[in-house]
Amino acid sequence: MTQLETAMAILMKTFDTYAAGEGKPDTLTNAEAKTLLQKELPGLLKDAKNQDAVDKLLKGLDFNGDSEIDFSEFVILVASLTCACHDRSGKK
Incomplete structure (x- = not known):
């Protein structure tokens, strides 16, 4: 598999692993x-000073308002974070 195919497979596997819990x-x-954010994106949460900020982030992920985060909503989060990190890396 290519690097991008591998990255996509890992993204799907990670989501499925955490979604299977309950x-x-x-x-x-x-x-x-x-749990997913804490274990897979600890750098994202380390600056969160209070639980309200984390809860607000999670509520913001639920774009369709069904009180659950589906794979499409999860991918939007990951893509947004990837763009933010890429923008900070200082393009040449």
């Missing part, structure tokens, strides 16, 4: 999403 197997509950 509730529907194809969505993340708030608890599953918090």
Whole structure:
């Protein structure tokens, strides 16, 4: 597999691993999403001084308002964070 194919497979596997914990197997509950963020994106949460900020982030991920985070919503988060990190890397 190419690097991009590998990255996509890892993204899908990571989502599926955390979504399988409780509730529907194809969505993340708030608890599953918090666990995923804490374990897979610890740098994102280390600056969060309070739980309200984390809860606000999770609520913001739920674009369709169904109180769950589906794979499309998760991918939007990852893509947004990737863009933010890329912008900070200082293009030549």
